[in-house]
Amino acid sequence: MPLSHHHPVDSSAVLDWYDLHARDLPWRVSPGDRRAGISPDPYRVWLSEVMLQQTTVAAVKAYFLRFTGLWPTVFDLAAAPLDAVLREWAGLGYYARARNLHACAQAVVKEHGGVFPQSSAGLQALPGIGAYTSAAIAAICFDEPIAVLDGNLDRVLARFYAVPVPVREVKDDLRAALQASVPKRAGDFAQAMMDLGATICAPRNASCLICPLQPGCIAAREGTPLLYPVKPAKAEKPVRRGHAYVMRDAAGDVYLQTRPAKGLLASMTEVPTSPWVAEPAEPDFPLTAEWRRCGSIVHVFTHFRLELDVWSAVVAPEGLEHGWWAEPATLGREALPTLFRKVLAEAGLS
DNA sequence: AATGCGGGGAC
DNA sequence: GTCCCAGCATT
Incomplete structure (x- = not known):
């Protein structure tokens, strides 16, 4: 029973909520500015998204400000020595990200004239940019109508559809269901869903009474949002x-x-x-x-x-x-x- | 489809 | 202590 046959997410309700409650983040263009025609800088969005891979917003902020201060453009970062980038990355973890970041900056400069590709497919061909990051950049910067599916969305959608199995087993179905929900304001929708996951539909606390998705949410109707997502068995740590x-x-x-x-x-x-x-x-x-x-x-x-x-x-x-x-x-x-x-x-x- | 790959914030 | 975070590359 594919989830894509289920009801879509109410993107209008999510966007209305986002217009009022969007988080203020150093790499973000607010929904008001976005409506006024201001577009995010792909360099800053890309840098933030790579830093945010498996890393909390709280941990990323200081690193983001440090990096953008040292290297304000992709040209600056591409021209920096790799060891300087690794020094600045030290403490953030997953150090392959820093090497891929530097390689990606050099590829953007050498192969794209310093301009990031404007499609998710073009972006995903670059080092360190996978399915999530390519979709996020394309949606946020260029309003490409694409499903942006991260850990937050896994949880939100697992609850919305009351998915009874580990998310990885139905990932394609979740992506299809989300794809069918993407509105014209694709970038704001992506950020709205992630904000919702980080605040209202959090891992250990679901505030269903103030959630814009509550009317269609199966787990909320059942009163059991914290039962989802179903966790796979985890291995012992040696x-x-x-x-x-x-x-x-x-x-x-x-x-x-x-x-x-x-x-x-x-x-x-x-x-x-x-x-x-x-x-x-x-x-x-x-x-x-x-x-x-x-x-x-x-x-x-x-x-x-x-x-x-x-x-x-x-x-x-x-x-x-x-x-x-x-x-x-x-x-x-x-x-x-x-x-x-x-x-x-x-x-x-x- | 599984596994290797960091660190810390929040509870 | 536990959980899990705006995942990607490799096998």
Whole structure:
């Protein structure tokens, strides 16, 4: 029983609600300005959408303002060194996004004269732009009438249609149902639905009494919105353990190096560590020195939990080939993921 | 269709 | 502690 055969979303009610209650966001053109003919800057919309992939609005705001201050146009970003982009991205997570962001900016400049493609299909051919992001940019910037389906919409539609199975099993049906609901103001509709999902139809709180979609919502009628979306069984998160080695020279500088170009935290900055393994193992110090155990830190990744013992020592700077020595005062400008900022903090730095 | 890939805000 | 967030690339 395809959901596309069900009733569409009442886009007029959603847009009326959005005209009154749209969130004020740094990358957004308000519905009033949009009606007055002001269009969003595709560069800023693209940058915000990439940052917002699996990342909350609250976490993105400061990064967005920092990036647009440093690089106001796609030309500026394309001309920036990749390592500068990685430094600024440090702490935001999913670092492949930063590499794809830089590659995308260069592709837009070199292959499109600095002008973003104006269709979702054209946008999706660019690095780091997938089904969601291409649709979002095309709708928001160019009012392309396309379904913009993100995690918020998965939840809103799962409730609206009372979908009894995990969303991934009916994704195409949800997209078709949403596609049939897209009005002329496609960009405002997309943003309205996401605002609604972020405020009224939230994961752990559904304010059905003030929801513009309430009249057609099956879960609201049943009084059971929080039963949806149905969650697939989640796998247990394994633990890995290891040791981190904070080396300082006689001047107090810290030894840093670059992680491999592929895999977890690719190309980011780190301090040396042991392998991360399931069973506890003795430290394999990179140099002979008087090592002192500072403590331990815990960091949770998407697919495992990491526990590192943190060691520090003053060493003679010899036999270390790949890295560099950084003054503690400059650590804030290194491309250090949060994991290694925790390690350095445990060693009394930063 | 599954999996790898971060970090933090909100509860 | 748990949940999940304006997902994408790869296999």
